[in-house]
Amino acid sequence: MGTSVESLESILEKNLPADELNQVWNILYGENHPKGNGIPVEAQEIADGHNFELKVHSFNAALEQLRPPRRVKVGLFQHAHPVPTTAPVLDQLNALHKLAERAIAAAALTGVNVFCFQETWNMPFAFCTREKLPWVEFAQSAENGPTTKFLKELARRHKMVIISPILERDQFDVFWNTAVVIESNGEVLGKTRKNHIPRVGDFNESTYYMESTLGHPVFDTSFGKIAINICYGRHIPLNWAAFGLNGAEIVFNPSATVGALSEPLWSIEARNAAIANSYFSCAINRVGTEVFPNPFTSGDGGEPHKDFGHFYGSSYVAAPNGSRSPGLTRVRNGLLVVDLDLNLCRQVKDKWNFQMNMRLPLYADLFTRASKPNFKKQIVGRGLSEDQSEKDLTNGN
Amino acid sequence: MGTSVESLESILEKNLPADELNQVWNILYGENHPKGNGIPVEAQEIADGHNFELKVHSFNAALEQLRPPRRVKVGLFQHAHPVPTTAPVLDQLNALHKLAERAIAAAALTGVNVFCFQETWNMPFAFCTREKLPWVEFAQSAENGPTTKFLKELARRHKMVIISPILERDQFDVFWNTAVVIESNGEVLGKTRKNHIPRVGDFNESTYYMESTLGHPVFDTSFGKIAINICYGRHIPLNWAAFGLNGAEIVFNPSATVGALSEPLWSIEARNAAIANSYFSCAINRVGTEVFPNPFTSGDGGEPHKDFGHFYGSSYVAAPNGSRSPGLTRVRNGLLVVDLDLNLCRQVKDKWNFQMNMRLPLYADLFTRASKPNFKKQIVGRGLSEDQSEKDLTNGN
Structure with missing residues (x-):
């Protein structure tokens, strides 16, 4: 579909009468889908x-007797790379910082408490090229790099937690796909790294960095317990579950993914995670098409080319009760602000009890056995192996 | 919404121009969503x-050099309880068998290879009542009960695998929520039982039966490796993952769930499982409203009543590539026949590599530790416990 479709929401809003539009939202986004809220004039001007x-948008939770509401506003920012990838690295970085400053200013005017960028937000998503230069020049220290320093000041000024997914160069010159968590006082609270690295299509990320060794940290910030599941990690339900076991109330999923590959998966995975783990999930995708200086191939027999397709945005927030917000567009930069009540997490747990009924020891045992080389599948019936059950077309048949 | 909305599909088809309708399907159901196929006249007449x-509908897969296509037609049948729940048990059972015979005849005419009913298909879903009588009279032997005998004959006649989810009474008079798998030669291949039992709303199933002790069997049938994840088990991603590890290519999810509770979850969970585990998933939900003889309460402070809401049907099939079929209606009996190629499972695995990149040992270790009483969550930051992080409103504060 490329850029020809602005969004699902725009098509439906244009064509459906109000009552049927509402019925469609009820089915697609849940009867408790968040309602649109007022936008401050100054934020809209930016x-x-x-x-x-x-x-x-705004999600609601029930009032409780012993806990006051714990309202938090999250801000999800999706953006296209603002300058050509052929520009000097410093020019690209400065343009991105300028863009970020405006987005964060608009977020602050809207009252955002926790702001999150897309994956490796301060560089083009150059991993399709398989080139190391100049792209690794964007890599920085998570704790002291120029982007972190820049954001620490903004976090302090706006009293906002900022999640900054970057390409990290650590003290041993090892690269990582990292998210830095900056507290609302401007201090770096910590970092987490991408747990699952794709080897699919133009996502040659295993050429650049390895899987995280930092586990599944949950950051106990001044605005709730948050975690970050970076991009491809959203395909792995066990990964989402791990953040839940560690107590996350909001899990951000900063991503960069293109339409031809993943669009039918996008609206499903982060929302399923919110349901299964009784937390909020925030899915953020890059937007636009990035053109690189040199042609590259995609391992699919096609001609060399300079881009790897359209990042389709469509960022959204899903709630533990299964409802979700509308998405940002497929084609433009956007800031999605969602006002939510963290109390909803435990309320849904107390209602559905997935955490009580999940039988964790059963799966701990199975996964331990399945991790070992002598694992025998539990198969009833003909007992044919997978290879035998398929017709053997080789000569040795 | 109750019964006022027939289906998402019917609203969209009524209101959207063809090109925009197609764009909406591409976004909602994937660019490779299955296309409608011809229906034999005799089947349509039934x-x-x-x-x-x-x-x-029909899903496609790529042609391979060494494996021929492995096309299988699955049939999902959703139905309302055909007679009042006040009728004698035998009359209810006979009416259900008659209904089933017609559905299976239509399925046979359409070429179905594997047919699956909804959860406890041969009885009303009476677990809302908390009454044992007369409902446990519907319970039967999985191997030799009247429903199994009835279906063995149909399976043999039509050379069709039939999955029959029933309330089982075993040799020790223990009840189980069970699915019987009958091979296309009419023999019982085996059975599986519900792994996760709900304690939510009117789903008082823990009053009637316990969690399965049979593991996660995969049945190697004449039409591929299938598994059955019964109802509430669809909320547990680890459960879906277990069927995948044991080699399932199609996982059926016979269910009975009502609109007010689960509708925003329905379209997400089985589809996410298909994506995460690179298999087909078939979600089947009961339809209609069942009225019971005696009033019961729902544990929600409301007045006693005789039904627990509208089962919203909406059965569908999802593919490993993230696409899915349209759903059956929310309001009527229906048979959904989907023609699929099992080769798509391995094709998607070879493309996305979730099975390679899932880091199973990491999660085996985490889940083992989290299963033990001394588990310490991985929390970075203020390190406040969950209780401390919330304002304490008690006098002891």
């Missing part, structure tokens, strides 16, 4: 002036 | 004559 979409 | 919807 968005209009710099051509990004600004949406504000 | 459906029309007995007032059930009949839909036929």
Whole structure:
């Protein structure tokens, strides 16, 4: 579909009468899907002036007797690379910082408490090229790099937690796909790294960095317990479950993924994680098409080319009760602000009891056995092996 | 929404121009969503004559050099309870068998290889009542009960694998929520039982039966390796993963679930399982509203009543590539026939590599530790416990 379709929401809003539109939202996004909220004039002016979409929505939870509501506003920012990838690295980085400053200013005016960028937000997503230069020049220290320093100041100024997914160069010159968590006082609270690395299509990331060795940390910030599941990790339900076991209330999924590959998966995976683990999930995708200086091939027999398709945005927030927000567009920069009540997490746990009924020891045992070379599948019936059950077309048959 | 909305599909088809309708399907159901196929006249006549919807769709896979296509037609049947729940048990059972015979006849005419009913298909879903009588009279031997005998004959006649989810009474008079797998030669291949039992809303199933002790069997049938994840088990991603590890190519999810509770979860969970585990998933839900003889309460402070809401049907099939079929209606009996190629499972595994990149030993270790009482969550930051992080409103504060 490329850029020809702005969004699912825009098609439906244009064509459906109000009552049927509401029925469709009830089915697609849940009867408790968040309602649109007012947007401060000044925030809207920034968005209009710099051509990004600004949406504000709100989820509700029940009032409790012993806990006051714990309302948090999350801000998800999706953006296209603002300058050509052929520009000097410093020019690209400066343009991205300028873009970020505006988005964070609009977020602050909207009252955002926790702001998150897309995956490796401060560079083009150059891993399709398999080139190391100049792209690794974007890699930085998570604790002291220029992007972290820049964001620490903004976090402190706006009293906002900022999650900054970057390409990290550590003290041993090892690269990692990392998310830095900056507290609302401007201090770096910690970092987490991508747990699962894709080897699919143009996502040659295993050429650049390895799987995280940092586990599944949950960051106990001034605005709730948050975790970050970076990009391809959203395909692995066990990964989402691990963040839940460690107590996450909001899990951000900063991503960079293109339409031809993953669009039918996008609306499903982060939302399923919110349901299965009784937390909020925030899925953020890059937007636009990035063109690189040199042609590269995609391992699919096709001609060399300079881009790897359209990042389709469509960022959204899903709630533990299965409802979700509308998405940002497929084609433009956008800031999605969602006001939520963390109390909903435990309320859903107390209702559905997935955590009580999940039989963790049963799966711990199975997964331990399945991790060993002598694992025998539990198969009833003809007992044919997978190879035998398929017709053997080789000569040795 | 109750019964006021027939289906998402019907609203969209009524209102959207063809090109925009196609764009919406591409976003919602994937660019490779299955296309409608021809329906044999005789099958359509049975459906029309007995007032059930009949839909036929087809998924494609790529041609391979060494494996021929392995095409299988699955049939999913959703139905309302055909007679009042006040009728004698035998009358209810006979009416259900008659209904089943017609559905299986239509399925046979459409070429179905593997047919599956909804959860405890041969009885009303009476677990809302908390009454044992007369409902446990519907319980039967999985191997030799009247329903199994009835279906063995149909399976043999039509050379069809039939999955029959029933309430089982075993040799020790223990009840189980069981699915019987009958091979296409009419023999019982085996059975599986519900792994996760709900304690939510009117689903008082833990009053009637316990969690399965049979593991996660995969049945190697004449039409591929299939497994059955019964109802509430669809909320547990680890459960779906276990069937995948044991080699399932199609996992059926016979269910009974009502709109007010689970509708925003329905379209997400089975489809996510298909994506995460690179197999086909078949989600089947009961349809209609069942009224019981005696009033019961729902543990929600409400007045006693005789039904627990509308089962919303909406059965569908999802593919490992993330695409899915349209759903059956929310309001009527229906048979969904989907023609699929099992080769797609391994093709998707070879493309996305989730099975290679899932780091099973990491999660085996984490889940083992989390199963033990001294587990310490991996929390970075203030290190406050969950209780401390919430404002304490008690006097002891």
